[in-house]
Amino acid sequence: MRRVGFIFLALAFAVQLTAVFYPAQNSLAASPNDILSGITGRSTIVNACNANTNHIKDIFARFGVRCTNIVGAPEVTISAAEANDFWSIGRLQETSQLATGSGNHSINANGTIVWQRKLSSWDSPGQNSTYTAWRGTNIEGKEFWILKSCGNLTFKGSYLYTPPQQQPPKPALAVNKRYISTSSKGLGVNEVYAGDTLTYGIDYGNTVPDSIATNVAVTDQLDNNLEITSLAGIFHDGQLLIIEQRPSMGSAFYSENITVRVKAGTPAGTKICNQAKITSAQGGTSSETGLCVFVHAPPSTPTPPTPPVNPSCDYSKPATTECPHPTPTGYCVASSTVPGGSSRDVTVKTKTYLTNGGKVEAYKYTLDSSPTTIDKTGDLVHEKTFKGLPAGSHTIKVVASMILNDQRADTMVCPVAVKIAEDARVVQSKSVTKDGQDMNGKKVKSGDVMVFKLITKNITNTSYVSYIGQDYFGDTLNYADIVDRDELSRQSITLDDKNNLNWVSDVIGANSQSVKTVTVKVKNVIPTTNRPSNVSADYDCTITNVYGNQISMSVGCPLVKSISTTTTNLPNTGPGTSVMIGGLVAVTAGYLFARSRIMARELAIVRSNYVASGGA
Structure with a gap:
């Protein structure tokens, strides 16, 4: 027993010595004022x-x-x-x-x-x-x-860093000039007669998102063989058209139409080109190669029929030496039009001019390298519609065959060129960044500020007019708030009651793109709302958004509360369990009582032995 007591004494001394060399630490592990707690190095x-x-x-x-x-x-x-x-x-x-x-x-x-x-x-x-x-x-x-x-x-000293002003991105200006229509009949898309009118469309704008161009000017230098007919409010200085003058231009595209006339008396074979330019104070200049047309010689007047040389001859009968038939002549003119409501169907109208008793037997049409179709008719004016032409340039060869007294006499060839514009198509895509870093597939937490970019890219050579955009943003708004509603207004974006972002882009130029940005901040207190159902995508601790491609980010959600159930009845253990527990308590108490009596008796024996041995 003495040895055991000595051991415990030594241990107590060691504990006190350790306390001397290692003073007491703060009882609080961290303060809410700390920028970071638990720092070890x-x-x-x-x-x-x-x-x-x-x-x-x-x-x-x-x-x-x-x-x-x-x-x-x-x-x-x-x-x-x-x-x-x-x-x-x-x-x-x-x-x-x-x-x-x-x-x-x-x-x-x-x-x-x-x-x-x-x-x-x-x-x-x-x-x-x-x-x-x-x-x-x-x-x-x-x-x-x-x-x-x-x-x-x-x-x-009191200090706060002031970052230098970030320079906005440099604008990139673009202008696209397109051919709309001409009053010419029976000619190709790049051929006109003197006196014909031409209508052009000019699309222009700034292609770089978040950039601003200042002192923007859009001009169009007309050829001297053209004269102005309709400008719809566009100013001009001689042959220089001033399409637009803006003090500033963001990322957007605009369109204007101009109508001009080829001056009367312009010689056949004259090449007329016209070019548009856009400039700004930032030096961003883009010039589109001008469209060119060629002046065609006017159609000749049909020669009147040659009068019969012998009034007594019946020219409906076979020719004889006394009554030879005059040689029939003629030519045809073919023109193309696009019927209303269609951009792929083309109607070719052919007019024939005949002399000396000639009649039309049939019209043969050959589209590019397709098989020839034949329409047998004697009409001097004939129309044929070709449906569903693919985009691009096509040549339709028209051959009108002529007969005299049911005998093949001659053929007339009148080709027509057709150009079908490519249907405008866009590709949608989306990205999300935080401090310039891609956040797709990563985890976000409360207070994070992110920028969504909705990109609509026109991948064709045709301007996309009145593009209607929509993006469901409800899943994002479950865990984040839009930082600046004015940011949406500046981009003509509206948020409807179903949490859809809606906008209309007036014109997305050929091979250009429209970019919409939405800045959000993850809520400071992330909701602990349960998912409405197992198939619902709402409140699933994930931000998912789809616009062309899908982006997804996990959210650091707190533990979701669960429903606890309580009971008002204690378990029915029965009398046997109570008796058993009472018995165990009695046995344990009896054991401890008996043991304490034994220890008291042992101590009395030790004390008597100690006294008998001469102890005090």
């Missing part, structure tokens, strides 16, 4: 900064401190003495500040509110506490300290 701060734990990276960035500025920072000791004028930041507005005039003020650090005040405000008057910290310099060369006990950023 400089690597803790660096790793937390790289991972943006508790938005520490965002907070440090507001003061010009990058994660790389902390790597290699030496460990030093600083004093909170008033004369040193140290100012630190924390997460709380009011704490145990004993000093007066601490200058406590709030700062929005990229979405997280922190408070800056004098470091000495944590001390009692004259206390002058010292702190272990890591010292470094930020991107502006300003010296900073990060307190080891709490991760709070500290500067000499």
Whole structure:
């Protein structure tokens, strides 16, 4: 027994000695004012900064401190003495500040509110506490300290980093000139007669999202062989048309139509080109190669029939030496039109002009290399419709055969060129970024600010007019809020009661794109709402959005509350269980009582032996 007592005494002495060398620590593991708690070394701060734990990276960035500025920072000791004028930041507005005039003020650090005040405000008057910290310099060369006990950023004097103004992206201007119609009949798409009118469409705009062009001017230099007929409010200076003058232009496209006339008397074979330009103060200039047309010789007047040389001859009968038949002549003119309501069906109209008793036997039509079709008719004017022509240039060869007295006499060939514009088609795509980093497939947390981009790209050479866009945004709004509703208004985007984003793009130019941006912020308090059903995509701790492609981000949701059930009845254990429990308690108590009596008897024997041996 003495040995056992000695062992316990030695252990108690060791515990007391350890307490001397290792003083007591703070009973609180962390303070809510700490920028970061649980710091064991400089690597803790660096790793937390790289991972943006508790938005520490965002907070440090507001003061010009990058994660790389902390790597290699030496460990030093600083004093909170008033004369040193140290100012630190924390997460709380009011704490145990004993000093007066601490200058406590709030700062929005990229979405997280922190408070800056004098470091000495944590001390009692004259206390002058010292702190272990890591010292470094930020991107502006300003010296900073990060307190080891709490991760709070500290500067000499009240300080806030002012980032330089970001330059907007440089605009890229584009202009596209397209041919709409001409009053010419029976000619190809790039052929006109003198005196014909031409109508052009001009599409122009800025193709770079989020950029602004200033002092924008759109002009069109007309050829001297053209004269102005209809400008619909467009100004001109001689042959220079001033289509548009804008003080500024964002990312958008516009359209204007102009109608001009080929001057009378313009010689056949004249090539007439006309070109549009767009310029701005930023030097972004784009010039589209002008469209060109060729002046065609006017159609000749049909020669009147040659009068019979012998009135007594019956020219409906076979020719004889006394009554030879005059030679029939003729020509045809074919023109093409597009019927209303269709952009793929073309109707070819052929007119024939005959002399000397000739008659039309039939019309043969050959579309490109397709098989020839024959329409037998004697009509001098004939129409034929070709349906569903593919986009591109086509040649339709028309051959009108002529007969005289049921005998083949001659053929007339009149080809016509047809150009079918490509149907405008767009490709949709979407992206989401945070601080320029792609967030698709990653995890977001409360307070994260993200930018969604909805991209609609016209992949054809035809302008897309009145594109109607829609994107369901409800799944995103389950966990995030739109930061700036004016951002939607500036882009003519509306959010309906079903959480659909809706917009209309007037014109998406050929091979151009329209970009819409929506900035959202993950809610500070993430909802713990349960999913309405197993098949519902709402409140599934995932942000999913589809516009062309699908993007998905997981959300750091708190534990979902579950329904607890209570009972008002105790379990029916029966009398046997109660008797058994009572018996176990009685046995245990009896054992302990008996053992204590045995120990008392043993101690009495030990004491009598001790006295008998001469002890006191």
